[in-house]
Amino acid sequence: MTETNKNLSDTYALSVFQALRRLQQSAEVHAKRLSRYGGLTPLQLLILQVLAVEKELTASQLARFVSLSPASLSGVLERLEGRGMLSRRRDEQDRRKQWLVLGDAGREALGEAPPLLPDHVLQRFASLPEWERHALLAGLLRAAELFEMPEQANGAG
Incomplete structure (x- = not known):
């Protein structure tokens, strides 16, 4: 890489990183505000909103929607299910498959929640x-x- 290309590359890298850092800082401040509401994290709120729109999804489908691995999503789903915010329903044709559905408490939380x-x-x-x-x-x-x-x-x- 020539010196000019390296300088140009460094300039872009710095500008991109600075923009991403500003977005990250703003997102973190807003995430703290969101979590003060009803103890829901932005991720939990996102999951509830996706389920409200999609009606029902498998855990692997939901993981793709929210950009998480199924393993990482598992604990979040357990917490939401424990609070009655979502429920699981077995597929009638394939008993191994479970559908995630927004629960009454999840619907209520979304009605009161601030925007993402x-x-x-x-x-x-x-x-x-x-x-x-x-x-x-x-x-x-x-x-x-x-x-x-x-x-x-x-x-x-």
């Missing part, structure tokens, strides 16, 4: 032109893909 994103972010996002909302979302999704390990990006692992 701060109001000012939602308002600013909504005020953007549609093309810019799509571009921003596409950029965030693409950035997330870039950070995946190569074996994850190819569907392995």
